Amino acid sequence: MKVGVVFCKCGTAITEKIDADQVQQRLKKLYPDVDFVTVDLACSEGGKEFVEAYLKDKGIDRMVISACSPRDHENTFKGCMHRAGRNPYLMQMVNAREQIAWVTADKVAATDKAVRYLDAAVRRVMLHDKLESKQLDICPDVLIIGAGPAGLKTALTLAESGRKVIIVEKTPVIGGMPVRYEDTFPKMECGPCMLEPIMGDILHGPHSADIELLTMAEVQGVVGSYGNFIVQIKQRPRYVDPHKCIGCGECTAPCPVSTKNPFNYNLDEKKAVGFTFAGALPNSVYIDPEACVRFKGESCQLCKDACPVEGAFVFDDKERVLERNVGAIAVMIGSEVYDCSRIPNLGYGKFPEVYNSVEFERILSSTGPTSGEIKSRTGKPPENVAIVHCVGSLDSKHKDYCSSVCCQAAFKFSHLIDKRVPTAKITHFFKELVVPGKEEFHLFHEAQNNTKTKLIRYGSIEELKVSGSGERISMEHPNGKGATEKTIFDMVVLCPAMIPAEDTAKVGKLLELTQDKAGFFDEMHGRMDSSLSKVKGVCLAGTCQAPGDIQRSINQGLAAAGTILSGLVPGRKLEIDPIKASVDAARCSGCRVCNSVCPYKAISFDPAKKISHVNEVLCMGCGTCVAACPVGVIKGNHFSNQEIMAEIDGVLS
Amino acid sequence: MGAKPKLSMYWAASCGGCEIALVNLNEKILAVDAAFDFMFCPCLLDTKKKDIEALPDGDIAITLFNGSLRTEENREMAHLMRKKSKILIAFGSCSSAGCVTALGNLSPKGENFKTIYLDSPSVDNPKGIIPTPHTTVPEGVLELPAYLDRVKSLAQEVDVDYFIPGCPPEPHQIWSVIQAVTSGKPLPPKGSVLGGGTSSVCEECSRTRGDKKIKELRRTFDFKPEPDLCLLEQGLICMGIATRNGCGALCPKVNMPCTGCYGPPEGVEDQGAKMIGALGSIVDVEGLKELKEEEINTKVDEWIRSIPDLAGTFYKYTLAESLLNQLKGRKK
Numbered sequence A: 001m002k003v004g005v006v007f008c009k010c011g012t013a014i015t016e017k018i019d020a021d022q023v024q025q026r027l028k029k030l031y032p033d034v035d036f037v038t039v040d041l042a043c044s045e046g047g048k049e050f051v052e053a054y055l056k057d058k059g060i061d062r063m064v065i066s067a068c069s070p071r072d073h074e075n076t077f078k079g080c081m082h083r084a085g086r087n088p089y090l091m092q093m094v095n096a097r098e099q100i101a102w103v104t105a106d107k108v109a110a111t112d113k114a115v116r117y118l119d120a121a122v123r124r125v126m127l128h129d130k131l132e133s134k135q136l137d138i139c140p141d142v143l144i145i146g147a148g149p150a151g152l153k154t155a156l157t158l159a160e161s162g163r164k165v166i167i168v169e170k171t172p173v174i175g176g177m178p179v180r181y182e183d184t185f186p187k188m189e190c191g192p193c194m195l196e197p198i199m200g201d202i203l204h205g206p207h208s209a210d211i212e213l214l215t216m217a218e219v220q221g222v223v224g225s226y227g228n229f230i231v232q233i234k235q236r237p238r239y240v241d242p243h244k245c246i247g248c249g250e251c252t253a254p255c256p257v258s259t260k261n262p263f264n265y266n267l268d269e270k271k272a273v274g275f276t277f278a279g280a281l282p283n284s285v286y287i288d289p290e291a292c293v294r295f296k297g298e299s300c301q302l303c304k305d306a307c308p309v310e311g312a313f314v315f316d317d318k319e320r321v322l323e324r325n326v327g328a329i330a331v332m333i334g335s336e337v338y339d340c341s342r343i344p345n346l347g348y349g350k351f352p353e354v355y356n357s358v359e360f361e362r363i364l365s366s367t368g369p370t371s372g373e374i375k376s377r378t379g380k381p382p383e384n385v386a387i388v389h390c391v392g393s394l395d396s397k398h399k400d401y402c403s404s405v406c407c408q409a410a411f412k413f414s415h416l417i418d419k420r421v422p423t424a425k426i427t428h429f430f431k432e433l434v435v436p437g438k439e440e441f442h443l444f445h446e447a448q449n450n451t452k453t454k455l456i457r458y459g460s461i462e463e464l465k466v467s468g469s470g471e472r473i474s475m476e477h478p479n480g481k482g483a484t485e486k487t488i489f490d491m492v493v494l495c496p497a498m499i500p501a502e503d504t505a506k507v508g509k510l511l512e513l514t515q516d517k518a519g520f521f522d523e524m525h526g527r528m529d530s531s532l533s534k535v536k537g538v539c540l541a542g543t544c545q546a547p548g549d550i551q552r553s554i555n556q557g558l559a560a561a562g563t564i565l566s567g568l569v570p571g572r573k574l575e576i577d578p579i580k581a582s583v584d585a586a587r588c589s590g591c592r593v594c595n596s597v598c599p600y601k602a603i604s605f606d607p608a609k610k611i612s613h614v615n616e617v618l619c620m621g622c623g624t625c626v627a628a629c630p631v632g633v634i635k636g637n638h639f640s641n642q643e644i645m646a647e648i649d650g651v652l653s
Numbered sequence B: 001m002g003a004k005p006k007l008s009m010y011w012a013a014s015c016g017g018c019e020i021a022l023v024n025l026n027e028k029i030l031a032v033d034a035a036f037d038f039m040f041c042p043c044l045l046d047t048k049k050k051d052i053e054a055l056p057d058g059d060i061a062i063t064l065f066n067g068s069l070r071t072e073e074n075r076e077m078a079h080l081m082r083k084k085s086k087i088l089i090a091f092g093s094c095s096s097a098g099c100v101t102a103l104g105n106l107s108p109k110g111e112n113f114k115t116i117y118l119d120s121p122s123v124d125n126p127k128g129i130i131p132t133p134h135t136t137v138p139e140g141v142l143e144l145p146a147y148l149d150r151v152k153s154l155a156q157e158v159d160v161d162y163f164i165p166g167c168p169p170e171p172h173q174i175w176s177v178i179q180a181v182t183s184g185k186p187l188p189p190k191g192s193v194l195g196g197g198t199s200s201v202c203e204e205c206s207r208t209r210g211d212k213k214i215k216e217l218r219r220t221f222d223f224k225p226e227p228d229l230c231l232l233e234q235g236l237i238c239m240g241i242a243t244r245n246g247c248g249a250l251c252p253k254v255n256m257p258c259t260g261c262y263g264p265p266e267g268v269e270d271q272g273a274k275m276i277g278a279l280g281s282i283v284d285v286e287g288l289k290e291l292k293e294e295e296i297n298t299k300v301d302e303w304i305r306s307i308p309d310l311a312g313t314f315y316k317y318t319l320a321e322s323l324l325n326q327l328k329g330r331k332k
């Protein structure tokens, strides 16, 4: 072992405070065998060549470089080590410029400090391990969970660049929430039509061969890590071969059974065999086994008899469990809306005239329960409609956050009611109004300028009290002039908070994703990395990460695709930095203290061997577990307890 | 007799439990007697200090030195036993790391004396007499060994060959050390801990454990712990996670949390600090997520306040050796 100290003067930035000769003399006394050399500007081209030559000529294999911040030039000098044929981890940098010269005014004190820092670095570098980075083979394929706008855009983008993509969608249809909307803000484009080009390409575009779409499917197990996940997917039987079914719908009329239609929030009924709605993609019917009488022992096969295609119906279809190998996973399972019955004064669930926003979207839709006709309970068009914003949002009793889309959805409703029932009066009750963006204000202005539309601010949602009165319902509410009024409405539309989808916790548990206080998936960083989860190789996009509109969801999906494309490149290996933690298996007591501390979920417990294990692909080398392990058997490479203690001893000596 | 190697056991500031542990070898004590000339043990034998002084240096094969160094006499005897012994073993927690006596280091000498000789409710000392090394009485001058400023472990005063942890060391471990020393096989490197494992008490504890998240701390008298579940996960501060194994997890076996008597696990410098580090990593105070920093502080402070005696909990056996009071003179 031959240690050399390279002391950079940084022009004069360092030497005007630190006396290099004195440092050399005092260090020589402490470490007679350690070589010392000064250089004017180590980071210059000439400086780098000098350092390389110095390492080679003097046979130095461990280098302490006293210069600037490692943030500036650690990699530069690691490069010198590498080019001189030395292991780059056998280097320790002392930040003599920022931490000494720039902050310690007194020359004597600064020189003294430099000696201590160098003493510490010399002690430390002598203990450094020869670390080597590892290379792992990867699988470039990607799993996408959730086929809403975010998932579909991500999938298509990845497929377009030649990646194999597996999409797992829980329901029989793709498109997520927006395919249920007749129109979308801000430009009032038809929801399904807007998504059609993406959905069409996914199903039969030029890259569809690379996309495996699994509807009625859910992920039920995940093992492995970034670069190599093995995923278990459970697919429920459809009882219809989606590749054979031509989507003619001949089978539905003969079916003798009707059942609540969950896609229309049970506002109407559908047949045991059928589509979720007209135009749903993939264009194939499915049988609901809960409703179908065949599954109750009857011999009905009216649907099959009506079907013009041979073999489309597969009555003995079974649940399948599929296994796929992927390198990355994109979680895009969307959101749902808050249960309005938790605010009892609004009468939701009690009066059928009180709708929540997603139900109202279906009423507005031409494929919905009323084929898009807005009518009150009496069958007549409504005369007076109340639209309530911020239901459960910005409310410490319910959801603290602003759901960001409800105001715009509310003005979209206003626009559509006005268009379809021009006589109707509309009152918006809002707590706050949120319409940011370059296009989003149009619908708001339209409502504001409409003489039949009123906007009234309320303070707390409790001020709105819905009660029944004969045919119609009435609502007690602030009148905007400081008093309370009671008004008769034939329809009340509530715009509830957007909340994480039902399966968020379940999917989170499978992938070890954490959830924030509101239950949305935690992102790596709210501003800089919102499309990454804290688990390496698991990306996030859409409303499962935070409430938002289609634009945001799609953009975030694209960001996720970009990260995946740049991180997992076919033919390229995954380089694993060696600064990781590792458990000394022979001495681990299996106390499990470390198991829950890793922010990157890199630690797992082996119940058979009763010891913990760090996954080196997932570990980011943060050191949290090293500090936590009470037996001291987790070693942080390059930051071992011995190395750190030696450094402290050096500084304090 | 003279042909047998000499074995001695000396007690400094100790409770006598270590001697009892030795006697708890039961009939194996006969084997000890067969292998050694057990010649010095103030608790059991009548050999005097002057007899030891008369021995040639290094004449005693092995000395088991128990107890910490509290007084000048303890210190003197440490030097004497070092000089006269080939192998000096720090026996038990007091000698290894100070144990309970070292908790006295939390207060200065004067304060300790005040508590012991004046304030203690059971003391009747109307004249307020405080013992001093020299007291003149009509008959002459009485001498008492001086009280040291701070309690030291044996290794902080003299060169120690091996350490046997435990308060007291478990007889089966004492036996394993005696066997190792008499087997004639090469001994472990100097400075090693004998009679213990290299992991922690959890390794030997049969209680099932899950991901550790400690919501609230409880004490043994608050509730009846589940018999098969990790005590720490039930809110009892079980030092087992940060304590060298070797005892066989005696305390958790009988529903009592480990108090840490086997000292820090191999390679850990400071048992208390390690325990605090580990506990800090698994505190799971309800609803911390997204609270403001001050609110988190208040909640965590509350949690910490629920630990009744910080030093006595985390440093019951190792305060003398703790990094806390050794800004200088850390072992290199």
Ligand SMILES: Cc1cc2nc3c(=O)[nH]c(=O)nc-3n(C[C@H](O)[C@H](O)[C@H](O)COP(=O)(O)OP(=O)(O)OC[C@H]3O[C@@H](n4cnc5c(N)ncnc54)[C@H](O)[C@@H]3O)c2cc1C
Residues within 6 Å of the ligand: A145, A146, A147, A148, A149, A150, A151, A168, A169, A170, A171, A173, A174, A175, A176, A177, A178, A181, A183, A184, A185, A186, A217, A218, A219, A332, A333, A334, A335, A337, A357, A358, A361, A405, A409, A412, A498, A501, A503, A507, A541, A542, A543, A544, A548, A549, A550, A551, A553
């Ligand atoms: C009433 C209302 C009106 C809105 N109107 C507009 C508008 O006009 N314009 C606009 O830009 N935005 C609008 N939004 C917002 C818009 O709906 C969302 O931004 C968008 O749906 C988010 O897309 P996504 O892909 O993240 O999630 P989603 O659209 O919710 O899709 C998620 C998909 O994941 C699937 N899934 C769920 N769990 C699982 C699981 N465990 N396994 C597999 N798949 C699963 C779901 O079935 C679904 O297909 C509106 C929102 C509401 C509530």
Ligand code: SF4
Residues within 6 Å of the ligand: A254, A255, A256, A257, A272, A273, A287, A291, A292, A293, A294, A300, A301, A302, A303, A304
């Ligand atoms: S078999 Fe089932 S789905 Fe088909 S027509 Fe009969 S009841 Fe309907």
Ligand code: SF4
Residues within 6 Å of the ligand: A580, A581, A597, A598, A599, A600, A601, A602, A603, A614, A615, A618, A619, A620, A621, A622, A623, A624, A625, A626, A636
């Ligand atoms: S060092 Fe950090 S990232 Fe790595 S396993 Fe430990 S806690 Fe996790």
Ligand code: SF4
Residues within 6 Å of the ligand: A583, A587, A588, A589, A590, A591, A592, A593, A594, A595, A611, A612, A628, A629, A630, A631, A632, A633, A634
């Ligand atoms: S904290 Fe340390 S001893 Fe405990 S399980 Fe983890 S690695 Fe093992």
Ligand code: SF4
Residues within 6 Å of the ligand: A591, B201, B202, B203, B205, B206, B207, B209, B229, B230, B231, B232, B233, B238, B239, B240, B241, B249, B252, B257, B258
């Ligand atoms: S009870 Fe104590 S010794 Fe046993 S596993 Fe839990 S922490 Fe470890």
Ligand code: SF4
Residues within 6 Å of the ligand: B166, B167, B201, B240, B243, B244, B247, B248, B249, B250, B251, B252, B257, B258, B259, B260, B261, B262, B263
């Ligand atoms: S369980 Fe702990 S306190 Fe009890 S004997 Fe063992 S080490 Fe000592």
